[in-house]
Amino acid sequence: MKIVFMGTSSFAVPSLKALVENFQVVGVITQPDRPAHRGQKLTPSPVKKMALELGLCLYQPEKKSQIEETVLKLKPDCVVVVAYGRILTKEVLGIPPYGCINLHASLLPKYRGAAPIQRCLMAGEKLTGNTVMLMDEGMDTGDILRQESVPIDEEDNLLSLSEKLSTKGAKLLVSTLKDWFEGKIAPTPQDHQQATYAPPIWKEEYRICWKASAQSVKDRVRGLYPNCYAFLEEGERIKVLKVRVCQESGEPGELIHQRKFQVACGENSVEVLELINPKGKRVSGEDFLRGYQVKKLR
Known part of the structure; x- marks a missing residue:
């Protein structure tokens, strides 16, 4: 053939x-x-x-x-x-x-x-x-x-x-x-x-909305890997590569812990395990916090 x-x-x-x-x-x-x-x-x-x-x-x-x-x-x-x-x-x-x-x-x-x-x-x-x-x-x-x-x-x-x-x-x-x-x-x-549909990804979808549930944030990070991003308070951008869902809650976008990169969502929270920092380097969440003072993501 x-x-x-x-x-x-x-x-x-x-x-x-x-x-x-x-x-x-x-x-x-x-x-x-x-x-x-x-x-x-x-x-x-x-x-x-x-x-x-x-x-x-x-x-x-x-x-x-x-x-x-x-x-x-x-x-x-x-x-x-x-x-x-x-x-x-x-x-x-x-x-x-x-x-x-x-x-x-x-x-x-x-x-x-x-x-x-x-x-x-x-x-x-x-x-x-x-x-x-x-x-x-x-x-x-x-x-x-x-x-x-x-x-x-x-x-x-x-x-x-x-x-x-x-x-x-x-x-x-x-x-x-x-x-x-x-x-x-x-x-x-x-x-x-x-039938259900899977339209092309819009560029706006890559930005994480912290008002969404923690599970939704995790699924977005997985589905759009490695391009999901968020902004630090000063406006610098990070790419979020891997997160895990945690049960603690808080104001969406705020860091719950200072030693663990744990961010509050609309429901529960996520710990950021891997990311690309503003300088383009791939690091763990804990290593990132050693070099950056972060109170909130947006």
Whole structure:
């Protein structure tokens, strides 16, 4: 079977490697290089780096029409999409005889959309998973081919859960494709009444609101790792990497203890265990308090 792979982020890399080991990947489509980091230097996607390392034919179309032209030229039996970041047109969806198949990091129809891993962690979920589905014109609305549940550990954050789901998802994708090509799977329509959504993260969501409950603060820190932040009273910014929930209460944002970096929330409090200080150094909460006088966060 000839496969065209579409992907962009690091989440897609294990799937690309697994497909190369099991099928004939005739081309890889990824998004154009984008400015990144402080210098805003054009940076290739993780999928581009891996495709070049594997010696695969690489394409970076800008326009929808160029995506269609590329797929038509490659004549794949199937298009596989993992974290590509663009919605495919009806024309592209209709090209491959075995359809366009997507690996999505949630148990659809729950958490349709761009940020399923972040949103499920922020919601305090205990269980998530991967879905392999047949794509249609909607956003993650296509028929399901196969699903696999993955438990969320108490200390999982965006990084650890993404790695777990991407590794397990690659294996699920390969086994599903093999059975799909052999006619062993009957697609199952989603129950649209049960659908929930995972929209992109807004930049305002990275700032911690201390009026929220301690558990909500912890789930936000986990789900948006490593980018949640708060301000010291003088206006300096810190990034909060890891917290634990404590039972003591106080005025939201105030430090409850001077030796432990324990901050009151709207309900209970959190102890900040790890953070990045205003100088950009990763430190423990206790070490941070040895160098900074903190009475309140905002």
